[in-house]
Amino acid sequence: MFKIRKIKDKLSLKIILIIAISFNLLLIVNFILLSVKSEKIFESNSLFSLLLGGNWQPLGGEFGLKYFIAGTLFVTFLSIMLAAPLGILCSIFLAEYAPKKISVLSKSIIDIFAGIPSVVYGIWGVICIVPAVAGVAHKLFGLNITGYSLLSASVVLSIMIFPIITNIVIELIEFVPQELREVSYSLGATRWQTVKHVVIRKIYPGIIAAIILGLSRAFGETMAVMMVAGNVAAMPRNVFDPVYTLSALIANNYGEMMSIPLYDSAVMFVSLVLLVTVVLFNSIARIIIHRIMKNGIK
Amino acid sequence: MIDNGHITIKNLNVYYGKEHALKDVSIAIPDKKITAIIGPSGCGKSTLLKSMNRLVDCMDNVRYTGKIFVDGEDMLDPEVEVIHLRKKMGLLLQKPYPLPMSIFDNIAYGPRIHGIKKKKELTEIVEHYLKEVALWDEVKNRLNSPASMLSIGQQQRLCLARGLAVKPEVILCDEPTSSLDPISSQHIERKFIELKNDYTIILVTHVLRQAKKLADYVIFMYLGELIEHGPAEQLFNDPQHELTKGYIKGVFT
Numbered sequence: 397m398f399k400i401r402k403i404k405d406k407l408s409l410k411i412i413l414i415i416a417i418s419f420n421l422l423l424i425v426n427f428i429l430l431s432v433k434s435e436k437i438f439e440s441n442s443l444f445s446l447l448l449g450g451n452w453q454p455l456g457g458e459f460g461l462k463y464f465i466a467g468t469l470f471v472t473f474l475s476i477m478l479a480a481p482l483g484i485l486c487s488i489f490l491a492e493y494a495p496k497k498i499s500v501l502s503k504s505i506i507d508i509f510a511g512i513p514s515v516v517y518g519i520w521g522v523i524c525i526v527p528a529v530a531g532v533a534h535k536l537f538g539l540n541i542t543g544y545s546l547l548s549a550s551v552v553l554s555i556m557i558f559p560i561i562t563n564i565v566i567e568l569i570e571f572v573p574q575e576l577r578e579v580s581y582s583l584g585a586t587r588w589q590t591v592k593h594v595v596i597r598k599i600y601p602g603i604i605a606a607i608i609l610g611l612s613r614a615f616g617e618t619m620a621v622m623m624v625a626g627n628v629a630a631m632p633r634n635v636f637d638p639v640y641t642l643s644a645l646i647a648n649n650y651g652e653m654m655s656i657p658l659y660d661s662a663v664m665f666v667s668l669v670l671l672v673t674v675v676l677f678n679s680i681a682r683i684i685i686h687r688i689m690k691n692g693i694k
Numbered sequence: 695m696i697d698n699g700h701i702t703i704k705n706l707n708v709y710y711g712k713e714h715a716l717k718d719v720s721i722a723i724p725d726k727k728i729t730a731i732i733g734p735s736g737c738g739k740s741t742l743l744k745s746m747n748r749l750v751d752c753m754d755n756v757r758y759t760g761k762i763f764v765d766g767e768d769m770l771d772p773e774v775e776v777i778h779l780r781k782k783m784g785l786l787l788q789k790p791y792p793l794p795m796s797i798f799d800n801i802a803y804g805p806r807i808h809g810i811k812k813k814k815e816l817t818e819i820v821e822h823y824l825k826e827v828a829l830w831d832e833v834k835n836r837l838n839s840p841a842s843m844l845s846i847g848q849q850q851r852l853c854l855a856r857g858l859a860v861k862p863e864v865i866l867c868d869e870p871t872s873s874l875d876p877i878s879s880q881h882i883e884r885k886f887i888e889l890k891n892d893y894t895i896i897l898v899t900h901v902l903r904q905a906k907k908l909a910d911y912v913i914f915m916y917l918g919e920l921i922e923h924g925p926a927e928q929l930f931n932d933p934q935h936e937l938t939k940g941y942i943k944g945v946f947t
Contacts, residue, residue, distance in 0.1 A: 496754060575791045578749050579853070583804040583860050584781030593803070598794040 427671060434665035437658055446665065452629055454649075459662040461669075463629040467639035470632060471549045471621060472614040478554035480607050483561030490562075491569035492591055503566065510559035518623035521552035526624055533636045544626035547635040552620050557610040564606035564685070568599040571689065605684035612677035616670055618643035642666050700725040700894045701746060701864065706760035706770075708741055708750060715741045717918045719760075723911075728886060728895045730909035730926070732902065734941065738918040739898040743866050745769075746896070747783040748776050764864075781808070784857030784865040784893075789873045790849035792841035793856075797833050800841045800852055804860035823855040827885060847878025854885065864894045871904065883908060902942065906930055914938045 437446065441459060449460020490499045529551070530543030572595050580590040596603070618641075626638020627648065646666050649659070701723040708716040716738045723729050731739045744750045746762060748769055762769040769779055781804075793800050801820040810816060820837070824830040829851045833844070841852055850870065857865065867886075871879035886895055886908055899905050905912060906926070913923040914937070922929060922938045933939045 573791065574752065575787050575789070576793065578744075578752065579785060579787070579791050579793065579856075580803075581749060581752070582747055582780055582783060582785035582866075583807065583856070584777055585803075585807050586777055589807055593795075594793055 423675070427668075430664050430668040430671060434661050434668050437661040437665050440658065446662075452645075454656050454659045454662065457658060459658070459665075461642070461645075461666065463631060464640055464642045464645050464666070466631055467546075467625070467629075468615060468641040468643070470546055470639055471553060471625065471641055472611055474546065474550035474635070475553035475557060475614045476607060476611055478550060479558045479561055479610060482554075483558050483606075483610070484565055484603060486558075487562045487565035487569060488591060488596075491566045492587070492595065503563075506559045506562055509555075510563065514556065514617060514619040515623075517552055517556055518620035521548060521620060521624040525551050529636065537636070539636055541636050542626070542638075544624055544638050545636045546625065546632050546639045549621045549625035549639065549641075550635070552624055553614050553617055556617060556620060557613050560613055561606045561610045564609065565599070565603055568602040568606070568685075568688070569595055572598050599688065601684050602688045605681040605688075608677050608681040608684075612674045612681070615677065616643055616674050618647050622647055642670055646670075700765070701896075702761075702763040703742075703746075704761040704763070706742075706745060706758065706762060708738075708745060708756065708758045710753065711755040715918050716745070716758075719915075719920045721913060721920060721923055723894060723896060725894055726890060726892070727910040728890050728897060728908050729911040729913065730905040731896065731898045731913045731915060732900070732905050732941070733915035733921075735900065736917075737915040739915055740868050741918075742915070743868055743896060743898050746864070746866060747780045747785065749780075749785075751776070781860050782863045784854075784860070784862035786850070786854055786857060786865065786867040786870040788869045790846060790853045792844070792849050792852060795841065796838045797841050797844070797852065798837040800856050801859050804856065808860065819859055823859045824852075826858060827851040827855040828881065829855060845878075847874050847881065850874055850878065850882060851885075854882065862893065864896065865889065867895065867897045867899075869899055869901075870897070871899075871901070902944075914941065916941075 437459065440457065441449075446459055446461055447465065448462050449458065450462045451458040451460040452464070490502050494502065525548045526543035526545075528543070529545055529548045530541055533539040533541050533543070533545075576594055576598065577590050580594045581587075585593070621641055622644035625641060625644060627640045627644055628638040629640045630637070632639050646663055649663055652659075703719055703721050703723075706716055706719045707714070719738075719742060731742060733739055741750065745758065746764075746769065750756050750758065758770060760770065764779060764782060767774060767779065769776075793803055795803070798816075798820055801823055802816045805816060805819050810819070821830060821834075824833065829848060832848060833852075836843075841849065844852060850873075854865075854870075871882055874882065883904065886897070889895060890910075897905075897908065909926045911923070912926045912929040914921045914929065914933075914935075916937050922933060922935045929938065930942060933942055939945075
């Protein structure tokens with residue numbers, strides 16, 4: 397009897413271990429696969445011409461990603477600039493000021509926001525945001541545009557990354573010991589002074605990490621962005637111009653790429669760029685958050 | 695006698711949700727003395743202490759009735775300016791909680807909040823209060839390093855200095871030596887004896903030895919009720935109530 401139990405114990409441990417390791421391996425396998433597949437593109441193109449070239453003409457063998465990279469960066473940073481202040485202020489309100497009932501309710505609503513499929517956000521963007529942006533551009537600047545633009549994509553995206561930032565920052569704020577607030581109050585500080593000088597200061601690195609996590613989500617988000625960004629490979633002159641992101645490029649070209657030489661390799665390379673960037677962003681953010689939770693903050 | 699104390703508490707009741715944490719407590723805390731609040735854990739010592747500067751406000755579902763007069767002003771009056779009254783009460787907690795900033799900024803935090811901006815003035819304040827708690831020589835060369843780098847004992851002295859820097863009239867202490875080693879505890883205890891010339895000190899402690907050594911006046915509490923209070927000598931040598939006798943003899947803790 398005892399022996400069988402012992403074997404079962406060892407076996408279950410091994411199985412769990414294998415499953416855990418294989419998930420990690422998946423990332424590495426993915427990376428290697430993409431690297432191998434995108435190798436061919438380097439036979440005729442340098443890394444420099446791929447990343448900075450402005451011509452995307454697969455038929456002519458030109459695979460310059462400049463405008464796609466620029467589009468991705470613009471969308472990512474503009475959406476973060478919209479989402480980060482809102483998310484941080486919202487989490488301060490929910491964790492520090494709001495009555496418990498409101499805070500619990502709001503947190504579950506924010507969780508739901510995080511789980512809505514991105515295509516739904518995309519449709520919502522097409523129906524609401526795109527016409528609104530077109531209207532604003534026309535009223536304020538006299539521009540006649542469709543509304544499919546950098547701004548629309550950023551607004552939709554900022555609402556998608558808002559829950560990520562808010563959730564993390566709430567968790568960090570709740571992690572700050574109550575006694576630290578008591579100390580600040582007892583010195584005669586107001587609530588806002590306490591939040592500003594003590595709570596925020598204590599979790600400052602964590603807020604940066606939350607923003608980086610938001611960035612990495614924004615960077616790779618495909619569907620919703622593709623639906624509202626306009627997808628024109630050119631440098632946007634203002635926020636009302638359309639943009640084309642790397643992720644949208646992959647999604648839009650995946651079907652037709654087989655027939656043209658090097659096309660598949662180029663698309664694989666784009667995926668590789670996305671994968672590496674997102675993994676890098678995420679790792680940095682996770683390390684920062686992990687350190688805070690472990691050591692407290694110095 | 696209830697009217698002439700620095701802090702006078704009248705019929706204070708505190709409830710946490712349905713739990714009745716303090717039951718009709720009335721007491722006058724003597725001026726410029728060390729008053730120890732003793733009693734078994736869960737008897738409401740900390741609640742009584744934190745009522746005095748309205749830190750109980752920060753807890754969920756808290757409700758209170760009664761009056762706490764500090765210099766004739768009722769702390770519990772909803773109209774009162776709590777922020778200004780809290781400043782009169784320094785606070786020292788069980789563990790040191792340095793603010794997430796440098797040693798210098800920890801001391802300067804209070805004065806800065808109350809409007810002192812000049813670097814020179816702040817420097818003087820920081821030096822003065824660090825000397826006051828005998829920490830200056832140990833930290834004068836690293837005022838800009840994070841306060842969390844100090845040892846626990848040093849941190850607790852820093853916290854005391856930080857509290858003193860806003861010039862309180864009262865120092866509220868919640869078992870301030872419970873996380874310290876014996877030598878650091880002695881530092882703090884000796885400091886209290888010096889400080890009672892200028893401050894009213896209220897000390898929650900579960901160490902009877904400490905209460906005997908430091909206190910001029912003792913309050914004994916049990917399950918949210920004020921059982922007995924009086925001058926230390928009288929209370930320790932000739933307790934009137936059976937519960938007090940039992941607690942002092944160590945029948946229950």
